[in-house]
Amino acid sequence: MGKRTAVIGGGAAGFFCAINLKEMCPDAEVSILERSHRVLTKVEISGGGRCNCTNTFEGVTDLSNVYPRGHRLMKRLFHIFDQKCAYAWFERHGVPLTIQDDHCVFPKAQDSHAIIDCFMQLARRHNIRIETRHFVNSLQELNHYDAVCVATGGSPTGRGLAWLQEMGHQIEPPVPSLFSLSVKDTGLHDLMGIVVENAIAFLPGTKIRIQAPLLITHWGLSGPAILKLSSHGARLLHDHDYRHPVGINWTGENESAVRQQLEENIARHPHRQITTTPPFQLQQRLWNYLAGKSTDWHQGFRWCDIGKRDMNRLVSVLCSDTYTTAGRAPFKDEFVTCGGVSLRSIHPNTMESRVRPGLYFAGEVLDIDGVTGGFNFQAAWTTAYIAAKSIAELSPSE
Numbered sequence: 416m417g418k419r420t421a422v423i424g425g426g427a428a429g430f431f432c433a434i435n436l437k438e439m440c441p442d443a444e445v446s447i448l449e450r451s452h453r454v455l456t457k458v459e460i461s462g463g464g465r466c467n468c469t470n471t472f473e474g475v476t477d478l479s480n481v482y483p484r485g486h487r488l489m490k491r492l493f494h495i496f497d498q499k500c501a502y503a504w505f506e507r508h509g510v511p512l513t514i515q516d517d518h519c520v521f522p523k524a525q526d527s528h529a530i531i532d533c534f535m536q537l538a539r540r541h542n543i544r545i546e547t548r549h550f551v552n553s554l555q556e557l558n559h560y561d562a563v564c565v566a567t568g569g570s571p572t573g574r575g576l577a578w579l580q581e582m583g584h585q586i587e588p589p590v591p592s593l594f595s596l597s598v599k600d601t602g603l604h605d606l607m608g609i610v611v612e613n614a615i616a617f618l619p620g621t622k623i624r625i626q627a628p629l630l631i632t633h634w635g636l637s638g639p640a641i642l643k644l645s646s647h648g649a650r651l652l653h654d655h656d657y658r659h660p661v662g663i664n665w666t667g668e669n670e671s672a673v674r675q676q677l678e679e680n681i682a683r684h685p686h687r688q689i690t691t692t693p694p695f696q697l698q699q700r701l702w703n704y705l706a707g708k709s710t711d712w713h714q715g716f717r718w719c720d721i722g723k724r725d726m727n728r729l730v731s732v733l734c735s736d737t738y739t740t741a742g743r744a745p746f747k748d749e750f751v752t753c754g755g756v757s758l759r760s761i762h763p764n765t766m767e768s769r770v771r772p773g774l775y776f777a778g779e780v781l782d783i784d785g786v787t788g789g790f791n792f793q794a795a796w797t798t799a800y801i802a803a804k805s806i807a808e809l810s811p812s813e
């Protein structure tokens with residue numbers, strides 16, 4: 416008889432683990448136990464329905480920049496299954512991929528169903544049993560399995576982690592990551608829709624600084640800079656009940672470069688009105704707002720009218736404009752959970768529980784999460800592949 420394996424959770428990690436296990440070990444009897452009536456629901460809605468399934472990692476010099484939690488483990492696991500392996504895996508299994516200019520990888524079909532169809536076909540071909548409406552919160556009913564892989568995803572409330580904690584696993588408290596920020600500033604809300612390509616968002620008093628495009632919305636701040644900031648600052652922001660100062664550098668430059676460019680503007684066209692000549696390619700409406708905030712300007716205010724005090728205020732507003740956040744924004748762009756089963760509770764080379772031999776973990780249930788850009792799915796593919804490999808390498812059952 417082949418190895419009997421139960422995979423709890425029919426999401427990205429669960430399917431990837433089940434399929435790879437069958438490919439490595441065709442005799443294995445593999446079942447996916449999914450609590451809801453449908454599988455792969457997050458894959459379906461991911462990436463705006465296109466599924467940003469991985470990233471080329473080009474320009475990523477330090478994994479901690481893209482995995483605020485779990486970067487050390489990811490580095491180790493990438494020696495076995497990294498983004499190149501994932502890319503090749505999908506292409507080999509009939510899902511051609513395409514790379515965007517921002518290094519994000521999507522199915523060429525621009526449709527998450529390309530991945531769902533691939534997984535469903537492979538599950539059928541390999542006789543993987545899929546049991547929907549099968550909720551599992553104890554290993555008791557799974558005693559007849561040789562191995563169990565927990566791939567239950569993030570648990571924002573922590574309820575989905577309680578049974579694992581009761582078994583003795585250490586749990587890092589779950590808190591949300593990857594969210595936009597509400598800011599109560601009507602002047603800012605009037606600028607809704609403006610994108611600043613090269614902004615820097617930062618959390619004052621910390622080292623957290625993200626240089627990326629920023630979007631002003633009708634409730635506050637969003638875009639890659641804010642989503643990444645929320646990921647790196649997930650715990651801190653949570654601990655402050657999402658009421659924390661957030662700083663924006665609208666120029667992407669440091670203070671001395673900003674001051675120099677403003678002084679050049681004064682020298683080049685001293686008699687022009689400052690409103691007609693936005694620096695740093697700032698959009699007109701944004702520039703009017705920022706200049707209005709920082710100078711005692713009036714109709715016809717010219718560059719040569721800027722005094723020392725105005726200059727200091729302008730530099731300060733351009734480089735460290737500070738807002739107090741008023742909570743998380745109501746809409747979820749891409750929402751993942753920071754926290755989960757502590758990496759201290761698993762063997763880092765196999766994904767096996769240190770508490771319960773034969774029990775494995777994969778995907779977002781673990782305390783690994785990444786910023787936007789395909790990094791979260793990559794963590795799911797990598798951990799699921801390693802779990803499958805470890806189960807395949809178990810000695811055969813009698």
Ligand SMILES: Cc1cc2nc3c(=O)[nH]c(=O)nc-3n(C[C@H](O)[C@H](O)[C@H](O)COP(=O)(O)OP(=O)(O)OC[C@H]3O[C@@H](n4cnc5c(N)ncnc54)[C@H](O)[C@@H]3O)c2cc1C
Nearest residue numbers: 424426427428450461462467551567568778779789791792
């Ligand atoms: C709107 C949105 C967009 C996203 N877009 C992207 C993107 O483009 N790129 C990217 O990299 N990441 C994206 N993510 C994050 C990504 O979807 C997740 O990181 C990824 O799905 C995690 O995979 P998983 O298999 O670990 O968990 P999940 O996909 O959440 O799957 C877990 C499954 O387990 C089931 N389950 C839970 N508990 C039990 C139980 N007790 N018994 C049985 N079954 C159970 C759940 O019902 C679920 O089907 C997005 C997330 C959201 C919400």
